Amino acid sequence: MEKALAFNIYHPNCPSRLFFSNLADKWVLFIVDTLQTQPTHFNALKKIIAGISPKVLSQKLKMLERDGFIQRELLDTRPIKVMYSLTPLGHELAQSALAFKLWAERNMQHVLDAQQKYDAAEQLTAKI
Template sequence: MIKGLKYNIYQQHCPARLFFEKIADKWVLLIINVLAKESQHFNLLKKNIEGISPKVLSQKLKMLERDGFIERQVQDTSPIRVEYSLTALGLEVAEMAFQLKDWAESNIEQIISAQQRFDAIQEKIE
C-alpha cells in the first residue's frame, strides 16, 4: 500500500474489491483450505477437491500464485513434479477461509430449512 493511501472497499474502483471477487469463489476457498493442511501436488489437489476440473484447478492455482497466496516448487524428479503450498499471506487468508468453512458446515441445516420455508411460501403465492 502506498504510504498515506487508504482504501475503501465500498468505493467502486477500490482495488481491494478484487480480493472479494477472488476469495468468494468456491474453488479458491477449497484450494486454500486443502493447502493449509499440507503442501500438495496437482493430482493430489484434484483428488482432494471433488468435482474440480483440471482446467479450473490450473487456472485457480495460477491466479492464487499471481496474487501471492500460494507458491509452486518444481521438484527435480522423473517425471517432474510441482508442489503447491501457501505463502504467509495465504496462511492468513486460510484462517478466514477455515472460519467460513466451519460456519457453513455448522449452519447449513438452518439455511436449508430457511430455503424450504421460503420455497413453500412462494409456491402458495404463485
C-alpha cells in the same frame, strides 16, 4: 516511511474489489483450505477437490500464486512434479476460509430449513 494506501472496497475502481471477487470464489476457498494442512501436488489437489477441472485448478493456482497466497515449487524428480504450498499470507487467508467452512457446516441445516419454509410460503402465495 510511506503511508499505507487506504482502500475502499465499495468504490468501483478500488483494486480490493477485484481481489475480493477473486477470493470469494468457491474453488479458491477449497484450494486454500486444502493447502492449509500440507503442501500438495497438482494431481492430489485435483483428486481432493472433487468437481474441479484441471483447467480451472490451474487458473486458480496461478491467480493465487500471483497474488502471493501460494508458492509453486518444481521438484527435481522424473517425471517432474510441482508442489504447491501456502505462503504466510496464504495461511492467514486460510484461517478465514476455515471459518467460512466451519460456519457452513454448522449452519447449513438452518439455511435448508429457511429455504424450505420460504418455498412453501411462495407456493401458497402463487395459489392465491
